[in-house]
Amino acid sequence: xxVTIPIILAAFAVSRVAGQWQCGGTxxxxxxxxxxxxxxxxxxxxxxxxxxxxxxxxCQDAAGNLYMQQQASGGSNSDYLAAFQDILDFCLLDGNxxxxxxxxxxxxxxxxxxxxxxxxxxxxxxxxxxxxxxxxRTDTVIKGCYPQPxxxxxxxxxxxxxxxxxxxxxxxRGWNSWGIEALSSATTVIPSWTGxxxxxxxxxxxxxxxxxxKNAGYDVCSLDAGWxxxxxxEYGRIIYNSTTFDLxxxxxxxxxxxxxxxxYVIPGVPCSAANxxxxxxxxxxxxxxxxxxxxxxxxxxxxxxxxxxxxxxxxIELWTSWGxxxxxxxxxxxxxxxxxxxxxxxxxxxxxxxxxxxxxSGHQVRLDLSWKLCRNETxxxxxxxxxxxMRTDQDIDNYGTNTFVAWxxxxxxxxxxxxxILLQKQRNVPITIYPDMDNLFVANPENLxxxxxxxxxxxxxxxxxxxxxxxxxxxxxxxxxxxxxxLTSSQTIQAANFFAQYPMQPRNPxxxxxxxxxxxxxxxxxxxxxxxxxxxxxxxxxxGNGGFGTSLNGIQNVSISLNDLGITGKSWKFSDVWRGNxxxxxxxxxxxxxxxxxxxxxxxx
Ligand SMILES: *[C@@H]1O[C@H](CO)[C@@H](O)[C@H](O)[C@H]1NC(C)=O
Ligand SMILES: *[C@@H]1O[C@H](CO)[C@@H](O)[C@H](O)[C@H]1NC(C)=O
Ligand SMILES: *[C@@H]1O[C@H](CO)[C@@H](O)[C@H](O)[C@H]1NC(C)=O
Ligand SMILES: *[C@@H]1O[C@H](CO)[C@@H](O)[C@H](O)[C@H]1NC(C)=O
Ligand SMILES: *[C@@H]1O[C@H](CO)[C@@H](O)[C@H](O)[C@H]1NC(C)=O
Ligand SMILES: *[C@@H]1O[C@H](CO)[C@@H](O)[C@H](O)[C@H]1NC(C)=O
Ligand SMILES: *[C@@H]1O[C@H](CO)[C@@H](O)[C@H](O)[C@H]1NC(C)=O
Ligand SMILES: *[C@@H]1O[C@H](CO)[C@@H](O)[C@H](O)[C@H]1NC(C)=O
Ligand SMILES: *[C@@H]1O[C@H](CO)[C@@H](O)[C@H](O)[C@H]1NC(C)=O
Ligand SMILES: CC(=O)N[C@H]1CO[C@H](CO)[C@@H](O)[C@@H]1O
Numbered sequence: 350x351x352v353t354i355p356i357i358l359a360a361f362a363v364s365r366v367a368g369q370w371q372c373g374g375t376x377x378x379x380x381x382x383x384x385x386x387x388x389x390x391x392x393x394x395x396x397x398x399x400x401x402x403x404x405x406x407x408c409q410d411a412a413g414n415l416y417m418q419q420q421a422s423g424g425s426n427s428d429y430l431a432a433f434q435d436i437l438d439f440c441l442l443d444g445n446x447x448x449x450x451x452x453x454x455x456x457x458x459x460x461x462x463x464x465x466x467x468x469x470x471x472x473x474x475x476x477x478x479x480x481x482x483x484x485x486r487t488d489t490v491i492k493g494c495y496p497q498p499x500x501x502x503x504x505x506x507x508x509x510x511x512x513x514x515x516x517x518x519x520x521x522r523g524w525n526s527w528g529i530e531a532l533s534s535a536t537t538v539i540p541s542w543t544g545x546x547x548x549x550x551x552x553x554x555x556x557x558x559x560x561x562x563k564n565a566g567y568d569v570c571s572l573d574a575g576w577x578x579x580x581x582x583e584y585g586r587i588i589y590n591s592t593t594f595d596l597x598x599x600x601x602x603x604x605x606x607x608x609x610x611x612x613y614v615i616p617g618v619p620c621s622a623a624n625x626x627x628x629x630x631x632x633x634x635x636x637x638x639x640x641x642x643x644x645x646x647x648x649x650x651x652x653x654x655x656x657x658x659x660x661x662x663x664x665i666e667l668w669t670s671w672g673x674x675x676x677x678x679x680x681x682x683x684x685x686x687x688x689x690x691x692x693x694x695x696x697x698x699x700x701x702x703x704x705x706x707x708x709x710s711g712h713q714v715r716l717d718l719s720w721k722l723c724r725n726e727t728x729x730x731x732x733x734x735x736x737x738x739m740r741t742d743q744d745i746d747n748y749g750t751n752t753f754v755a756w757x758x759x760x761x762x763x764x765x766x767x768x769x770i771l772l773q774k775q776r777n778v779p780i781t782i783y784p785d786m787d788n789l790f791v792a793n794p795e796n797l798x799x800x801x802x803x804x805x806x807x808x809x810x811x812x813x814x815x816x817x818x819x820x821x822x823x824x825x826x827x828x829x830x831x832x833x834x835x836l837t838s839s840q841t842i843q844a845a846n847f848f849a850q851y852p853m854q855p856r857n858p859x860x861x862x863x864x865x866x867x868x869x870x871x872x873x874x875x876x877x878x879x880x881x882x883x884x885x886x887x888x889x890x891x892x893g894n895g896g897f898g899t900s901l902n903g904i905q906n907v908s909i910s911l912n913d914l915g916i917t918g919k920s921w922k923f924s925d926v927w928r929g930n931x932x933x934x935x936x937x938x939x940x941x942x943x944x945x946x947x948x949x950x951x952x953x954x
Contacts, residue, residue, distance in 0.1 A: 523569025
């Protein structure tokens with residue numbers, strides 16, 4: 350169906366496109382007048398005509414009150430519905446008399462203009478805009494969502510993780526397709542987005558069935574955007590694109606190898622399902638929507654209506670019958686800034702409806718929420734009670750290139766984790782959700798990963814230390830020796846299991862403070878068994894988003910005292926996790942670290 354294209358656009362929109370309506374004409378105070386039924390019906394009539402004929406350029410009413418125009422691109426006007434709805438909702442019914450719409454990407458363009466004859470006190474349509482709040486597409490800092498944690502030092506408050514909403518005791522481990530999909534033209538890997546199909550997924554995920562990966566618990570094979578296209582079944586449930594996938598078969602294949610299957614979805618329902626009836630009910634999908642078409646081909650639920658939960662239940666029933674074990678729920682708000690879509694300001698209910706549906710299914714399914722979710726005191730508790738993991742930053746991909754990641758963005762991801770974990774700490778309750786720092790890119794050599802071997806090690810140390818999802822985005826067919834070691838060694842497994850219970854928190858060298866620093870120390874634990882991990886890092890000069898803002902060049906002395914770490918009172922055995930050597934420490938320890946180098950230490954007291 351025609352809704353595939355918007356979804357693909359959305360995926361790429363993440364980095365650069367901000368499709369948007371733009372209002373103009375004359376202005377009036379919303380609510381001071383009404384829109385006439387005649388003009389409203391004329392608009393609906395023209396929308397139908399444009400929908401039926403992509404070549405039609407103009408449309409107007411007989412009275413000469415309402416004018417509309419569309420410009421298709423390459424014969425396609427696929428955005429027409431979202432575009433005209435946006436212009437109506439956000440311009441013509443919201444204080445302006447004209448509006449244009451373009452997503453800045455596919456060349457399609459739309460225009461509407463209302464003459465004074467459309468506005469009158471005898472009109473029946475109110476002019477106060479849509480009945481829901483839509484998040485500004487270019488809003489990178491959603492109001493109040495990313496508060497700075499309280500600065501401080503003081504005694505160490507050990508952080509501990511408890512069981513997640515759906516009953517998990519560690520973060521997800523496996524592989525996800527987006528890293529490869531986001532490469533600009535990956536001729537040497539699977540060929541980028543267009544290569545997303547059953548065979549390419551099997552080629553990657555079969556690697557996870559090798560013993561060393563199994564032993565380390567990497568079992569999820571997760572399909573990102575693109576597996577579903579936009580098709581729905583007779584009950585309006587999201588199904589796979591049968592040209593490229595057969596998820597029943599894939600599920601069987603993966604489960605046969607002892608692996609699990611993950612899929613990607615966004616809140617809402619494909620708009621094309623409006624006339625279908627929800628399984629086991631006589632409720633029409635179109636009757637329980639809230640009127641917002643998010644521009645990605647999905648319409649938003651009215652969460653208060655009967656039927657919404659039943660739809661989610663039926664969806665999970667279908668997906669688990671294929672063998673789905675993990676769901677990445679993207680475009681969740683508040684959050685998902687710079688999103689290229691008309692996201693309603695609060696679709697957090699999606700997390701709850703998916704969670705309930707998972708619970709009702711009786712299956713153990715992981716729910717991962719994405720992206721850069723609002724992490725203030727209103728929303729951290731919500732995510733924590735419905736999902737296994739939540740994204741803490743925007744996409745980490747090195748968009749527009751043929752490498753996976755850049756150091757600058759890694760610095761940003763780490764700074765976001767620092768803020769996230771300190772906000773969790775302030776809540777002073779057991780943490781029931783794992784951070785998702787986005788795909789882990791350490792498996793491949795520098796020429797594909799995009800960062801040096803030193804940096805790959807530092808990335809691994811941070812993803813481990815955060816207890817973050819260890820979901821690889823790499824090309825699993827080209828793992829080098831360092832990749833294998835970082836991902837599958839016994840030290841990795843031991844550390845990952847520890848951090849899954851005790852996530853790390855910052856304690857600055859020299860002060861024990863938690864502020865961002867180029868020379869940073871982190872501690873996880875100590876556990877009741879007097880086990881802990883310490884990570885010492887020199888991030889190198891701040892490349893813009895590191896949060897610390899300094900530029901010390903070259904090798905640095907990173908000196909940490911037990912007092913800084915908050916673990917005085919006994920001496921500790923410090924073992925370098927990757928080198929294996931050990932030192933007994935009773936007051937302080939110094940590491941000499943090059944730019945972007947880190948040292949992961951296992952402590953026993
Ligand atoms: C579609 O619109 C074009 C341009 O107005 C017109 O030439 C064509 O006849 C229309 N096609 C149909 C099937 O109405
Ligand atoms: C708009 O229409 C409603 C319902 O007919 C009416 O109650 C209201 O007074 C009108 N508003 C204006 C500003 O004319
Ligand atoms: C959290 O952010 C949301 C969305 O901007 C806002 O509505 C809410 O008031 C904020 N809560 C707090 C405690 O700041
Ligand atoms: C299914 O995938 C094929 C091949 O990539 C694509 O051409 C087609 O548009 C997709 N169909 C849907 C409904 O997304
Ligand atoms: C639903 O049915 C109505 C009436 O037949 C039709 O106008 C509309 O286009 C249909 N909507 C969808 C999404 O198929
Ligand atoms: C956001 O939606 C959730 C779920 O419906 C609701 O519990 C919460 O109160 C809403 N938050 C705000 C700030 O409106
Ligand atoms: C990347 O580097 C590896 C060795 O580190 C080498 O085997 C491979 O051919 C290189 N690939 C490219 C595309 O240069
Ligand atoms: C490392 O730096 C600290 C703080 O500047 C200093 O006290 C310590 O002597 C240095 N250690 C070494 C071995 O240079
Ligand atoms: C391990 O050996 C290196 C190189 O000699 C040294 O710099 C480091 O401090 C040692 N680490 C531990 C934990 O003993
Ligand atoms: C809702 C909206 O976009 N309103 C706009 C109407 O037009 C004026 C002037 O062009 C803008 O300032 C408003 O933002």
